[in-house]
Amino acid sequence: MRLPWGPQSGHQILSAEYWSEVWVKHIENAISAATRILVILVAYFVVRFALLKILARFAHSMLAKVSKERLAAREARIKSLQTLLGSTISFVLGFVTVVMILQAAGINILPLLTTASVAGIAVGFGAQKLVRDWIAGIFILIEDQYGVGDIVTIGPVTGVVEELGMRTTRIRAEDGSLYIIPNGDISQVCNRSRPLDK
Numbered sequence: 186m187r188l189p190w191g192p193q194s195g196h197q198i199l200s201a202e203y204w205s206e207v208w209v210k211h212i213e214n215a216i217s218a219a220t221r222i223l224v225i226l227v228a229y230f231v232v233r234f235a236l237l238k239i240l241a242r243f244a245h246s247m248l249a250k251v252s253k254e255r256l257a258a259r260e261a262r263i264k265s266l267q268t269l270l271g272s273t274i275s276f277v278l279g280f281v282t283v284v285m286i287l288q289a290a291g292i293n294i295l296p297l298l299t300t301a302s303v304a305g306i307a308v309g310f311g312a313q314k315l316v317r318d319w320i321a322g323i324f325i326l327i328e329d330q331y332g333v334g335d336i337v338t339i340g341p342v343t344g345v346v347e348e349l350g351m352r353t354t355r356i357r358a359e360d361g362s363l364y365i366i367p368n369g370d371i372s373q374v375c376n377r378s379r380p381l382d383k
Contacts, residue, residue: 250276333347345357
């Protein structure tokens with residue numbers, strides 16, 4: 186079969202058999218692409234569901250080992266980590282799925298990836314401080330440096346940790362003042378709430 190944009194005689198182009206073959210070929214290609222896209226979507230939801238379930242069970246098992254006295258602070262930390270890891274899993278799987286779907290649909294993704302890379306570099310340069318705060322927040326959570334309810338000294342500030350976020354830490358001082366400290370600015374922490382056997 187010759188494609189409609191190739192050199193054809195007028196008789197061939199006008200024939201019903203020719204256009205029937207072209208139509209069948211396009212239908213076959215569309216069904217094949219739709220099948221691949223459906224398989225990719227099903228795989229995405231299955232893998233995402235499985236990974237998030239594993240993450241939730243892991244978080245639950247970690248909380249089960251914590252004493253009641255430390256449960257509130259540790260629960261906030263583990264939930265923050267669970268949310269972070271869950272968002273990361275969803276983003277990575279979503280990105281890979283979109284790329285695979287575009288490829289299955291026959292779309293050239295190289296220009297899109299190039300544009301996204303350039304945009305990512307530009308955003309990275311413009312948001313260096315924000316990225317540094319987030320990365321520092323991740324390490325604070327992973328290393329369990331302090332948690333909600335702990336009495337800490339960070340720089341000149343001493344008080345109770347009211348909130349430990351991915352970007353900032355909120356500390357309530359003894360005089361009632363609320364200090365909001367970017368995690369990227371925290372270089373030294375003195376945690377006064379951890380027992381010696383911790």
